[in-house]
Structures are given as structure tokens and as C-alpha cells.
Amino acid sequence: MHPRLHTCALLLAGTLLAACATPRMDAPVNDNWQTRRNVLSALTSWEFTGRIGVRDERESQSSRIRWRQSKDDYIINLWGTLNAGATEITGRPGQVVLQQEGKSPLRAATPEDLVYEQLGYELPVSQLSYWIKGIPAPGSAGQPSFNEENHLVSLEQDGWHVQYMAYTRYTLESLPTRIRIEKPPLRLDFVRLDWTLPPE
Numbered sequence: 001m002h003p004r005l006h007t008c009a010l011l012l013a014g015t016l017l018a019a020c021a022t023p024r025m026d027a028p029v030n031d032n033w034q035t036r037r038n039v040l041s042a043l044t045s046w047e048f049t050g051r052i053g054v055r056d057e058r059e060s061q062s063s064r065i066r067w068r069q070s071k072d073d074y075i076i077n078l079w080g081t082l083n084a085g086a087t088e089i090t091g092r093p094g095q096v097v098l099q100q101e102g103k104s105p106l107r108a109a110t111p112e113d114l115v116y117e118q119l120g121y122e123l124p125v126s127q128l129s130y131w132i133k134g135i136p137a138p139g140s141a142g143q144p145s146f147n148e149e150n151h152l153v154s155l156e157q158d159g160w161h162v163q164y165m166a167y168t169r170y171t172l173e174s175l176p177t178r179i180r181i182e183k184p185p186l187r188l189d190f191v192r193l194d195w196t197l198p199p200e
Contacts, residue, residue: 033150039173040133043197044071048132050177050193052078057185065190069129131155131162132190134176149174159183172197 046069053062064080076089086101096114098106108114111125127137134152136142142157151174155162166178179190 033146036150036173037135040135040175041130043133043172045069045198046133047196048193051080051189051191053187053189053191055187055189062189067132074129127157127160128181131157131181132176132179132193134164134167134174168195170195170197 047067049064049066051062052065053060055061062080063078066077068075073092074090076091078087078089088099090097090099091111094109096108096111098114106114108117114125130137136144136152136155136157140158142155144152144156145154147153149167151167152162152164154164160181160183163180163182164176164178165180166176167174168177175193175195176190177193177195179193181188181190
């Protein structure tokens with residue numbers, strides 16, 4: 001795997017393969033979207049497992065992923081492929097550490113800083129924790145499209161295109177289980193996401 005793609009795969013994780021059949025609309029059907037958005041914005045502790053795929057113009061790789069979020073702190077574990085051993089990414093306000101098996105840890109103040117230091121790219125890594133829940137990230141304008149159930153089916157934000165290809169209903173709300181996040185030449189696919197939410 002190309003070193004830049006490999007590093008990008010690990011860092012972007014710290015941070016959907018068929019089109020949705022329901023109609024796309026530029027605005028939500030009713031006020032239920034705002035209620036849904038408020039519920040998901042308030043969801044600050046969660047966990048999911050699944051797979052992440054990373055592709056550029058040369059090749060693609062995939063790995064198993066487990067992402068545990070507790071308010072502003074997170075632990076992301078990657079294992080399987082990506083030409084790497086077990087990898088753990090831990091983050092809290094002011095520090096993010098990437099520890100790869102058999103290698104020295106990489107540290108930075110923010111995930112964006114770590115990506116920039118390693119790749120020279122300015123990427124909105126912190127927005128992933130919002131996009132992954134099916135809501136736009138705060139702080140910048142987005143262009144969302146909705147289906148008849150007030151779920152996001154696509155989002156344009158800060159030059160990134162996010163597609164939501166499947167949702168599963170959980171006790172609290174419906175959450176995405178297949179997502180594609182793309183800004184050429186990079187593409188990330190989150191698939192078969194299985195969410196664990198805190199008790200109500």
C-alpha cells in the first residue's frame with residue numbers, strides 16, 4: 001500500500017455501495033428533522049464496530065474498526081489489513097496519539113494537525129464524529145438532502161461529499177450503517193456499522 005494512503009487511512013479513521021431508493025429533497029419534510037438533529041447532537045457517548053475502506057487513485061484497502069466516543073475523548077482501534085498491525089488512536093482535547101504496533105507513537109494537538117504534519121493536507125477530521133451520526137458538523141454551512149423519513153441521504157460540507165446509503169433503527173434514533181465520504185482523490189467507506197448506545 002502506498003505510504004501516504006496508509007497513513008491517511010489510519011489518521012482519517014480518527015478522526016455504501018448502492019444509491020438510496022427514496023426521493024432526495026433539499027429540505028426536510030417537517031420539523032421532525034430538527035428534533036432528530038437535536039437528539040443526535042446530544043448523543044456524545046457511543047460506540048460502533050464495522051469496516052472502513054480507504055481508496056485513492058492508485059489503490060484501495062480496508063480494515064476492521066471500533067470507535068468508542070465518550071464526550072470529547074475517543075479511542076479508535078483498527079486491525080485486519082491496511083498493511084499494518086494493530087493500531088490504536090486515542091484523542092482528548094489538546095492531544096491525539098496514534099500508536100501502531102512496533103512503531104513509535106505519533107502525537108499532535110489535534111487530529112487535523114496530525115494529518116497535516118504527516119501528509120501536508122488540511123482535512124476536517126474532527127467533523128467525522130458528526131457526519132458518522134448522520135448530521136452536519138457545526139461551524140460551517142452545509143448543503144443537505146433528505147429522504148421521506150428526514151434522514152440525510154447526502155451532504156456537501158467544506159468541499160466533502162457525504163452519502164448515507166443505509167440506516168438502522170435503534171432505541172434512541174436511526175443511525176447510519178453505510179456511509180461514503182469523498183473528496184477526490186480520497187474516498188472513505190464505512191460499512192456494516194453496528195452501534196452501541198448508552199442506556200436511556
